[in-house]
Amino acid sequence: xADGKPLSQQQALARRNLRTALWLGxxxxxxxxxxxxxxxxRGG
Amino acid sequence: MAHDHAHDxxxxxxxxxxxxxxxxxxxxxxxxxxxxxxxxxxxWFSAIMFTIGGLMSLAIRAELWQPGLxxxxxxxxxxxxxxxxxxxxxxxxxxxxVGLANWMxxxxxxxxxxALPRVNNWGFWILPFAFALLLSTFFLxxxxxxxxxxxxxxLVLQTGNSFPLLIFxxxxxxxxxxxxxxxxxxxxxxxxAPGMTLLKMPLFAWSxxxxxxxxxxxxxxxxxxxxxxxxxKYFGTSFFNAAGGGDPVMFEHIFWFFGHPEVYILILPxxxxxxxxxxxxxxxxxxxxxxxxxxxxxxxxxxxxxxAHHMFTVGIPLAGELFFMFSTMLIAVxxxxxxxxxxxxxxxxxxxxxxxxLFAVAFVFLFSxxxxxxxxxxLAPVDxxxxxxxxxxxxxxxxxxxxxxxxxxxxxxYWIPKWxxxxxxxxxxxxxxxxxxxxxxxxxxxQHFVGLAGMPRRIPDYAVxxxxxxxxxxxxxxxxxxxxxxxxYNILRCALARKGLKPAPARVxxxxxxxxxTVPSPAPYHTFEDPPEITDAETPWAxx
Numbered sequence: 001x002a003d004g005k006p007l008s009q010q011q012a013l014a015r016r017n018l019r020t021a022l023w024l025g026x027x028x029x030x031x032x033x034x035x036x037x038x039x040x041x042r043g044g
Numbered sequence: 045m046a047h048d049h050a051h052d053x054x055x056x057x058x059x060x061x062x063x064x065x066x067x068x069x070x071x072x073x074x075x076x077x078x079x080x081x082x083x084x085x086x087x088w089f090s091a092i093m094f095t096i097g098g099l100m101s102l103a104i105r106a107e108l109w110q111p112g113l114x115x116x117x118x119x120x121x122x123x124x125x126x127x128x129x130x131x132x133x134x135x136x137x138x139x140x141x142v143g144l145a146n147w148m149x150x151x152x153x154x155x156x157x158x159a160l161p162r163v164n165n166w167g168f169w170i171l172p173f174a175f176a177l178l179l180s181t182f183f184l185x186x187x188x189x190x191x192x193x194x195x196x197x198x199l200v201l202q203t204g205n206s207f208p209l210l211i212f213x214x215x216x217x218x219x220x221x222x223x224x225x226x227x228x229x230x231x232x233x234x235x236x237a238p239g240m241t242l243l244k245m246p247l248f249a250w251s252x253x254x255x256x257x258x259x260x261x262x263x264x265x266x267x268x269x270x271x272x273x274x275x276x277k278y279f280g281t282s283f284f285n286a287a288g289g290g291d292p293v294m295f296e297h298i299f300w301f302f303g304h305p306e307v308y309i310l311i312l313p314x315x316x317x318x319x320x321x322x323x324x325x326x327x328x329x330x331x332x333x334x335x336x337x338x339x340x341x342x343x344x345x346x347x348x349x350x351x352a353h354h355m356f357t358v359g360i361p362l363a364g365e366l367f368f369m370f371s372t373m374l375i376a377v378x379x380x381x382x383x384x385x386x387x388x389x390x391x392x393x394x395x396x397x398x399x400x401x402l403f404a405v406a407f408v409f410l411f412s413x414x415x416x417x418x419x420x421x422x423l424a425p426v427d428x429x430x431x432x433x434x435x436x437x438x439x440x441x442x443x444x445x446x447x448x449x450x451x452x453x454x455x456x457x458y459w460i461p462k463w464x465x466x467x468x469x470x471x472x473x474x475x476x477x478x479x480x481x482x483x484x485x486x487x488x489x490x491q492h493f494v495g496l497a498g499m500p501r502r503i504p505d506y507a508v509x510x511x512x513x514x515x516x517x518x519x520x521x522x523x524x525x526x527x528x529x530x531x532x533y534n535i536l537r538c539a540l541a542r543k544g545l546k547p548a549p550a551r552v553x554x555x556x557x558x559x560x561x562t563v564p565s566p567a568p569y570h571t572f573e574d575p576p577e578i579t580d581a582e583t584p585w586a587x588x
Contacts, residue, residue: 011233017159020230024260028222032264039298 055537065569074169077161078569080463082168086143089171093135093530094449096179098155098525100128105487105518111508121504123182129193133310133526134217134319135175140452141313142224145252148459149228151560151567152246155239159230160223161208167223174216192502194299195270197284197292200419201277213276218263219228224479225259228252237559238579243334246558249271250337251316254344258305258312261348266302269295271532291446292360300351304584308347313412314451315382318404321458321556322386325401326393326558327555329584333384337383339378346375356427365424372422379415383408398553399473403454406446406481414442417492432502435495441488455478456535464538465566469545472534486520557584 007015064080066072073085103124107116116124146164150157158164181188189195195210203210232253236245245253259363272283273295276381282288284295315336325329330336352368353362360368386408395401417439422431430436461467490513495501499510506514524550538545559582563571 017230017234019225020234021160021163024226025222028260028264031261032268035265035301036268036298039294039481 052301057575075165077089077157077165079150079157079161079164079277080567080569082164083143083167086139086146089168090136090140090143093131093139093175094528097128097131097136098528100131102125102522102525104128105521107504108514109518110507110511110515111506113504116504118504119190120187122192122502123188125502126192127178127182130189132176132444133193133306134214134221135171137448137452138221139171139311141252141255141448143312144248144317144452144455144459145224145228147463148560149231149249149252150235150375151563152249152558153232153235153240154559154572154578155231155235156228156570156573160227161233163223164227165286167220167227168321170216170220174213174220177209177216177395178213181209184209194296194303195273196299197273197276199297200273203380207277208274211214211270214270215267218267221259222552225256225263229256229260232256237572237578238574242375243337244578244583246316246328246583247319247333247585248313248561249312250315250341251312253321254340255309255312258309258344258347262302262309266306269298269302272298273505274515280344293355296355296358300354302347303354304351305347305442306343307440308343311451312344314411315340316409317451317455317458318386318407319382321400321404321454322389322408323397323585324458324553324556325394325404326390328389328393330385331388332381333585334587335381336385339381341492342378343375346371346378350375353422353424353427355430356424359393369422369424372417376415383412383415394555398460399468399477400454400455400471402474402477403450403457403480406477407450407454410446410450410481410484411443414439414444414447417442430495432499432500434491434499437501438488438491438495443493445488446484450480455532456531458553459560460535460538461552462560462565462567464542464547465564466538466542467548467552468534468538468547472530476527476530479530480524483520483524483527487517487524488520490514490516501551558581 066078067075073081076082076085103116104121107114107121107124179188184205186206189200189201189203189206189210191200200207230247233248234483236242242250272281274280276283276285276290282290284290284292286292319330319336350368350372352364353372356365356368390405397405417435421427421436421439457468457473494506494510494513497510499506499514550564551561552565553561559576559578560567561573562576563583
């Protein structure tokens with residue numbers, strides 16, 4: 001924390017939740033980019 | 045976040061904030077971040093959308109009462125079929141499942157709320173705006189979208205003023221689904237009570253974890269697809285325009301890459317509900333818990349590699365037809381595992397048939413009918429006959445109505461005593477079940493026959509030889525719809541007029557196990573502020 005106090009357990013969990021949510025979003029984004037990329041490189 | 049931090053400061057002083065109840069009046073519902081309140085909102089939203097979508101289906105069935113045009117011109121008929129599907133899928137079934145997840149997942153895994161409660165509020169309140177936009181298109185010049193819920197170009201690009209509203213509404217629904225899915229996944233991954241390992245979780249939580257991953261993966265694909273439609277129509281791009289070097293078949297690939305996992309998004313939570321209900325009323329632990337988890341995960345994986353079975357007749361290479369045919373048939377294996385396990389759970393159980401169990405048993409039987417017709421449709425050569433006929437309509441209504449919708453109804457009957465603290469009327473529930481089970485088959489079974497005989501879907505008129513079966517179907521649809529008011533009455537009485545109803549104990553059903561049955565009925569506004577202890581007795585389904 002900016003004020004030097006350690007995070008409470010609840011704050012730590014909130015941060016962990018946010019981090020997991022952002023990771024899931026990133027994985028989804030990567031998946032979608034990969035999908036559209038592969039679709040735009042079809043043969044024929 | 046500042047608000048949460050302010051609360052955190054109180055933790056070691058006085059913790060009265062943990063015990064205050066909900067706000068009063070309408071603001072409670074607008075501002076709420078409580079998973080139980082939002083669960084209730086989702087479920088009421090779903091009920092309203094089922095009613096609106098149901099009324100559209102009655103309009104469709106009325107028009108199909110006899111050949112020729114009765115009540116609606118073909119353009120309006122097509123608007124009804126398109127909007128019926130969009131409203132039922134995105135407004136009825138999906139929010140219904142999210143409502144059940146909101147209510148039950150935190151209580152099942154022993155945490156106090158979803159991981160991201162404000163995101164949860166936002167995710168819900170997007171939906172009324174999305175559907176207000178979508179439904180308002182009926183009043184625009186040119187009417188509502190009419191190109192089918194699959195919004196294939198180039199047909200859908202002929203849509204009039206309602207087109208951008210449709211696209212924006214789909215974007216809003218997508219945002220709502222993605223936020224909801226991320227929320228459920230984060231909750232299950234991070235917030236389980238100590239000792240609640242993944243393979244001890246109730247199957248409903250498992251079904252939702254898998255569903256959440258499907259949603260996170262495919263809703264952005266739909267968003268990408270509809271954005272490309274938007275730019276094709278208004279900004280001169282040619283993604284799907286052959287004249288500009290694009291490919292309309294590409295849209296079908298992209299749409300069904302979303303669409304087929306979407307089909308499993310619409311059924312997996314029901315699998316979880318049925319897997320919860322059957323052991324309770326068979327008074328036996330679920331047969332093959334781990335295999336149920338692996339089967340759901342397999343179904344989810346396979347859902348990504350079967351999409352082109354929706355497009356067998358569009359002209360794809362033979363190797364493609366074979367690949368998608370065999371991968372689709374492969375889904376029968378994990379599905380068979382699930383049906384086997386449900387039956388094996390009932391085998392030699394001390395069965396009783398309360399309303400949730402009746403709906404669950406009907407689910408197993410009637411969903412399997414939809415599964416078998418799905419297997420028929422998976423066969424590429426014969427799909428050339430079935431494609432675009434009423435056989436397809438019969439198939440997906442068998443998996444969606446006695447499948448997904450019966451799952452939601454079973455779950456509501458099963459858990460409403462926990463939510464409201466009172467028992468619903470069992471006699472009325474049983475009448476509702478038998479009424480629904482009879483008329484749903486009267487509605488949809490004859491559609492197999494007219495489909496096999498060649499009646500196309502999505503048309504307001506038909507050849508005269510299909511009249512008899514269509515009339516049977518129409519009678520069934522109207523009677524099924526009317527019967528659902530028994531359900532609404534039964535539920536409304538529990539929710540609003542609790543006086544005179546039998547109070548529900550904490551463990552509502554004697555054969556039910558799990559953390560949700562260790563808290564009082566009605567469940568307190570805040571549950572499991574302190575993590576509960578996970579005992580073997582409350583997780584009999586898991587290997588110990």
